[in-house]
Amino acid sequence: MAKSTKSAAKAPAKAAAKAPAQSEATAARGSDKIAKTQIIDLVADQTSLNKKQAAEAVATMLDVVVEALRDGKSVGLPGLGTFSVAKTAARTGVKPGTSERITIPAGKKVRFKVASTLKTNL
Template sequence: MLIKGNDVVNKVQFIEKISGDANISKIASARVLDAFIEAISKTLRTGDHVGLVGFGTFSVRSRSDRVGRNPQTGETIKIEKRKVPIFKAGKVFRDSCN
């Protein structure tokens, strides 16, 4: 299976791609993908970051309180501070996309 173009690849298609490339079952591929996502999520919740050399770094940043605007009414609203996940692509991965 070749993934190409500007289409969005959903989770099922991604699992099929992993399964074919790694020559493992789709069930095993789904478990691996779910475990990968869960491991990154748990690590980020503890305040640590995940660095995969050549691929990129997953981390969490804090956004401070700010004032926004409701687009429907134009009313000013306060947006509370929050933590957001960030992914910074590594050089090898960035270069492979070009």
């Protein structure tokens, strides 16, 4: 029994030793998602702005984009793409679990079209 306890104790130690290497590899190739705080850090690092100013700039830019979309305008970001609002028609759907037919009302959704320069460079 003592041997199984020791080997069990060694297994987490080995996993813990590998965890930093895995996180370094993930950091080197980039993770799947960049958080707003990471964007703020990158903006601060690449400009003469401090983190507070960079946070204000990023927040303001996002607010402007959201407000333009709420007003039904499209937002073009050169080298990235274009955000636009599209109307969706009312349609009939099926309620999960009950198979009951329901009417899904008309609405709006945000669409994004990737810039051709970005698309070719991916």
